[in-house]
Amino acid sequence: MACRISELVLDCADPERLAAFWSEVLGYVELGREDDGSIEIGPPDAGFGGSQPTLVLSPSSDQRPGKLPLHIDVNATDRDQDAELERLFALGARTADVGQTGTESWHVLADPEGNEFCLLRRRLQPL
Structure with missing residues (x-):
């Protein structure tokens, strides 16, 4: 049995802004919000666990030091x-x-x- 990617998590300063941006780019919809300010977006008909991974925009105040890996x-x-x-x-x-x-x-x-x-x-x- 293999694993598959279920979600990608992106730390960001403004989850609202990036959730709106990536929802428009990917045709995703908001799936949920957490108490910590995280917003999960994903395919409108599948959501978490579907054939495409969801994207979690997680609030962070840490400055990114360089190019993402x-x-x-x-x-x-x-x-x-x-x-x-x-x-x-x-x-x-x-x-x-x-x-x-x-x-x-x-x-x-x-x-x-x-x-x-x-x-x-x-x-x-x-x-």
């Missing part, structure tokens, strides 16, 4: 990469420089708190 990759499902890039910029994403050469097929971006993620080229079928 883990980041999220996303793929568009209903448009090409250029159109999705424009949508992500409109939501508050910005370009991030992590040493890429400019010849990559993906775009390195940062969410509103500076957490890096990549928009990959290939379009995926929605679940």
Whole structure:
């Protein structure tokens, strides 16, 4: 028996802001809130334990010292990469420089708190 990823936890200064951002990016909805201020978002029809992992935005006042050792990759499902890039910029994403050469097929971006993620080229079928 193997394990599978059930949720990803992202420490952040403003869980409300990042929950709104990532909900729009991924088409997720709010699944719950904890007394500590954490907000869990996930697929609207599945929630925790479904085929896709949920995302927990956990409040933290710790400053991030450098590049995250883990980041999220996303793929568009209903448009090409250029159109999705424009949508992500409109939501508050910005370009991030992590040493890429400019010849990559993906775009390195940062969410509103500076957490890096990549928009990959290939379009995926929605679940």
